[in-house]
Amino acid sequence: MTLRKTLIVWLILTAAHLSAQDRLRPITVNLIAEPRTVQILPGDSTSVWSYTGSSEGGGRQSLGFLPNSHLGPTISAMQGQQIKIKLTNQLDQPTVTHWHGLDVPADMDGHPAYAFPTGESYSYSFTISNRAGTYWYHPHPDMATADQVQMGLAGFFIVHDRNELALNLPSGAADLPLCIQDRTFDSANQFVFNPSMMHGFFGSLVCVNGQPNYVQNVGSRVHRLRLLNGSTSRIYKLAFSDGTPMVIIGNDGGLLATPNTKPYLMLSPGERAEVWADFRGKPLNSEIILQSLSFSGAGMNQGAALDVMTFKIVQQVTDNRSLPANLSSIPAYNLWEAVNASNPKSYPITQANGHYVINGASFSMEYVANNEVARCGTLEVISVSNPQGMMHIAHPIHFHGRQFQILDRTVVPSSVANWNTVKDGYNDSGWKDTFMLMPGETVRILVRHGKNPGLFNYHCHNLVHEDMGMMRNFRLNP
Ligand SMILES: [Cu+2]
CATH class of the missing domain: 2.60.40.420 (Cupredoxins -  blue copper proteins)
Structure with a gap:
């Protein structure tokens, strides 16, 4: 068979195999x-x-x-x-x-x-x-x-x-889903869950995919890390111990338009990020620790420096891949396109009955406020603000069923010093479904509502807050 014929047969077989079967x-x-x-x-x-x-x-x-x-x-x-x-x-x-x-x-x-x-x-x-x-x-x-x-x-x-x-990104053993969660164990090795109503739960051991002191053996090649903060309350400021910057290629809604290099990556509960981790040139048996660096002002127990996991180089391999300059196509939403551009929906975080609430009241199974209704398919601007003051802490805010774009972040002057300890790690480009909100900060998002009508939730992804009622309904009308 000629090379040309071989190639055609291979293409037909591959296409049939992948599209029809798998x-x-x-x-x-x-x-x-x-x-x-x-x-x-x-x-x-x-x-x-x-x-x-x-x-x-x-x-x-x-x-x-x-x-x-x-x-x-x-x-x-x-x-x-x-x-x-x-x-x-x-x-x-x-x-x-x-x-x-x-x-x-x-x-x-x-x-x-x-x-x-x-x-x-x-x-x-x-x-x-x-x-x-x-x-x-x-x-x-x-x-x-x-x-x-x-x-x-x-x-x-x-x-x-x-x-x-x-794009032929790293796959197989080089594509690593890593779920970060903190846990506390008692003397009989059972989970202890003892949250504070205001701050949430902070475990004494960081686990990755369920295991503490997690060591991932890797070859000296590029890996695609799929980082998920599955913790109940703890926010991480992720960085590599050898000073290698975080090359971020994806976030909640998949690949970014282009890679984004940051000194560290903020990951609050519910958020995901994909990182291009290049271990080429690392010596055999060397270890790189994924750390959480210290930060301030996000709340009691947040921001302590700790080790999350270790990558250990156990094999020297050749890897000639290069980081794609363009990862995906992301059309930018514009504020003027929003149907409510001059009148953003505004959901402040406040306190009521001793716990945090969003949009003024606790969750109730069926209730929807007037400002929590929209039509399917419309583009809206929504503003979520976290006033600065006593007992104000960081919250991760999640909207169900949709991927949106972060329009901007603003912060009041008295909160800038704390905000500066996290801001360079916000992974805000591309598509998001969850974002972190520091005290004194306001985030405006542009969201194209989905095609499915009905009741959906939006809420704080500090799960202790969610369970205490920091959750609301949002109704989409056809
Ligand atoms: Cu919260």
Whole structure:
């Protein structure tokens, strides 16, 4: 066979194989939320709650498993692929699952109204419209989200698309989903969850994919790190111990337009970032620590310097890849295009009845205020402000079902000194579904509302705050 014929046959076979078989065949996943016992620390085993799962169809790699982890299986899918997920509740309390960052119909989104009891199942079914990115899933029942996530219920949901695959970014063992969570263990190796109502929960050990003192063995090549802050309350200021800057290629909604190099990366609960970690030239057996640096003014217990995990170079390999100059296409929204450009929706963070609230009142299952209604498909500007003052702390704010753009950040003069300890790590370009808000700071976002009508949540992703009522409904009308 001539080279030309060989190439044509190869192209036909590859296209048929990827598009028809692996890429767009519907995926069926069975997930069970259940108690398990796992070995995390030496000695006694630890009782956790886990998503366990199995899959049918959708190619070989629709479900992956993080090594030695009690976190949920990693669901992988292509943009445009249909997925059915049957979730069975074997916990001793109601649960419901939210597909964080994905644009799905209201009854598929994990609104607390859809929580279902022990022994029952809920069938999720949706087509993945999101672009390639690092999304995740976790429980979302009213007043019990923090408990359930803290017990171990969380997993990655990774979406691929053709543009992203064509970039040939590091894959396989060089594509590393890393979920950062802090935990406290008692003397019998059981989880301790003792949050403060105002500040949240701060564990004494940082875990990655469920394990403390996490060491990731790597070759001396480029890795794609998919960092997820799955912690209940703790904010991280991530940096490499050898001073290598953070080369950020993605955030909540997938790849940025172009790589963004920062001295450190702020990651508040719920946020994700993808980092181009270049370990080429590192000597064999050398170690690079992913640290969280100190910062100030975000609240009691926030901002302590600590080590998150270690990368250990265990193999010398040749890697000739180069960082793409252009990663993806992101059309910029403009303020003047917003239907409410001259009258932004304004959601201040305040306190009521001894806890934090957003837009003036605590969560109530069905209630929607006048300024929490919009029409599907419209572009709006929304302003979220965190007044400076006594007991004002940083909050991560998440809007369900949509990816938006950060229009701007402003900060009052008295908060600038603290703000300066975090501002260079905000990863604000591209698509976001969660953003961090320091005391004294106001963030304006431009959001194109989705096509799915119904009730969606927006809330603080400090899960203790969310459970205390720092959550609201937003209604999309057709
Ligand atoms: Cu909060």
